[in-house]
Amino acid sequence: MLSPLPCFHETIKHEYFNQCLDQLHEIVTLKTSTGLVIVTGPTGAGKTTMREAFARELEILAAPEIANNPELIAYASCSVKAPGPTAFSWKDTYIQLLLSLYHPFAHSNLERNPKSFASAESFSASPDSLQRVTSDRLFRILQRTINHRRPKAIFLDEAHHLLRLKSGHSVHNQLEHLKYIADETKTLHVLYGTYELIALMDLSSPLIRRREIIHFPRYIYSPDNPKDSIEPFAKVVAEFARDLDDFSEVSLLEEVYYYYQGSVGCVGVLRDWLFRAYSRTRYDKNQKISKEILEATKLSPGDLYALLKDARDGEDYFAKRNSKKKEYYEALGFSIPESHSVIELGDIKKKPPRSPFKRKPHNDPVGLESLTP
Numbered sequence: 058m059l060s061p062l063p064c065f066h067e068t069i070k071h072e073y074f075n076q077c078l079d080q081l082h083e084i085v086t087l088k089t090s091t092g093l094v095i096v097t098g099p100t101g102a103g104k105t106t107m108r109e110a111f112a113r114e115l116e117i118l119a120a121p122e123i124a125n126n127p128e129l130i131a132y133a134s135c136s137v138k139a140p141g142p143t144a145f146s147w148k149d150t151y152i153q154l155l156l157s158l159y160h161p162f163a164h165s166n167l168e169r170n171p172k173s174f175a176s177a178e179s180f181s182a183s184p185d186s187l188q189r190v191t192s193d194r195l196f197r198i199l200q201r202t203i204n205h206r207r208p209k210a211i212f213l214d215e216a217h218h219l220l221r222l223k224s225g226h227s228v229h230n231q232l233e234h235l236k237y238i239a240d241e242t243k244t245l246h247v248l249y250g251t252y253e254l255i256a257l258m259d260l261s262s263p264l265i266r267r268r269e270i271i272h273f274p275r276y277i278y279s280p281d282n283p284k285d286s287i288e289p290f291a292k293v294v295a296e297f298a299r300d301l302d303d304f305s306e307v308s309l310l311e312e313v314y315y316y317y318q319g320s321v322g323c324v325g326v327l328r329d330w331l332f333r334a335y336s337r338t339r340y341d342k343n344q345k346i347s348k349e350i351l352e353a354t355k356l357s358p359g360d361l362y363a364l365l366k367d368a369r370d371g372e373d374y375f376a377k378r379n380s381k382k383k384e385y386y387e388a389l390g391f392s393i394p395e396s397h398s399v400i401e402l403g404d405i406k407k408k409p410p411r412s413p414f415k416r417k418p419h420n421d422p423v424g425l426e427s428l429t430p
Contacts (some may be wrong), residue, residue: 062301065332068106069324071293077273081111084269085118085209085245092239092246095216097254098273099368101325104249107273108134108212111247115209128205133157134212136284140221145232151195155210158202195237203242209243217253229260234266252371272375275368276322290317293324298332302333305346319355321364357367 064249068074077096082253084091112132122292135153138146190198203211213219219231237258239246248254259410276293279286298309309316320327331346333354338344356364386393 062300062335064297067333068110069293069296069328071103071276071324072289073273073276074103074107074110077271078107078110078114080269080271081107081247082114091267092245093235093264093268094245095254095258095268096247096249096271096273097252097371099275099321099323099371100251100322100364101320101327101329102273102275104273105325106325107215108214108247108249111210112212119209122207123380128207129204130158132210132212133203133206134206134214136214137216137218138216139215145177146192148192148195150213151192155195155199155202158199158206158208160198160202177292186402195202200242203244206417208244210247211242212247214249216248216251219248219250220253220256228256232260234259236261236267239267252367252374255371255374274372276317276324277372278317278322287313287317290322293327301331301335301346304338307346308350308353315351319351321361321368323364323368326356326364336379366419400426 070164081094083095086092096104112134115131119129122132123129133154134157135150138149138153140146219235220228222391235246237250248257257266258268276288276290278290291310294309294313294316301309316330319330330351333348334346337350337354338346383393
């Protein structure tokens with residue numbers, strides 16, 4: 058039996074991971090007006106691992122409040138169900154979130170205010186019984202539960218499944234419903250998903266004002282700057298090499314470009330590939346990971362090309378968003394300001410400074426009528 062290696066079950070942090078995690082932490086701690094956060098990137102970039110790390114941070118952040126009120130929780134989480142024969146259903150998502158929030162309510166609250174929570178308590182946490190409740194009523198139950206548990210955030214993993222809609226429904230409707238849920242519950246909702254979530258980003262002006270986008274990209278190699286562009290990915294390979302070199306005939310750090318080519322620069326894809334290769338050695342204790350095993354366990358060129366195409370489509374979207382600066386300033390009627398420059402608005406007459414405790418002239422009565430006889 059294979060002994061577990063840290064590189065396969067522990068978080069391998071890298072520069073994008075830490076940057077995105079810091080952004081999420083800042084949004085929660087500063088308590089901005091942001092209601093929705095969209096975390097997107099290619100498959101295998103590490104979004105799910107980052108969600109787990111962010112959940113641990115929220116547990117630490119919420120610990121003092123939970124110590125004073127054990128009925129509170131740090132966060133709620135669910136994976137948006139991939140539709141089968143039918144399209145996406147909000148009811149399934151509501152039920153998963155209710156289970157994550159430990160519905161039904163604690164009896165102590167029912168004793169304090171039984172009328173407020175009676176309708177919520179009348180359903181058990183059984184998914185079978187909740188399936189018989191209408192979507193609208195499930196949402197009201199969910200809203201009350203969130204208000205009671207007061208999580209710091211609600212996670213929706215695999216959120217791109219929100220876009221698998223029935224005919225006649227629109228992505229815009231999904232967008233408005235997400236905004237409605239966040240507004241009604243006054244709770245930050247964090248959506249994790251692939252670049253398919255791009256379809257949700259710019260459909261509504263009110264949402265643009267209330268949402269944050271966190272881009273979690275892959276490592277991108279540049280042939281114009283090969284050494285510097287591959288170095289961040291090489292640091293990730295070094296983390297795997299620390300545990301795997303003793304089980305491998307080839308040195309991982311000597312084959313960095315090879316591992317980049319077989320993973321499209323995505324840490325998750327690399328991890329899965331190396332785990333498949335490592336698993337091949339479990340039948341023979343004397344066998345080590347060889348180049349032949351690596352070739353046999355690598356994704357096919359067609360699969361890798363499909364992953365690369367999806368990644369580049371998302372990267373092109375973000376590149377176009379960042380290239381709108383000139384168009385924006387020209388539309389406003391300005392030229393593009395230099396970095397950190399101040400736009401001059403003309404001479405503005407400033408009020409002259411006034412000495413402290415000196416009365417303003419118009420505060421005192423003037424004229425003959427003000428004279429006392």
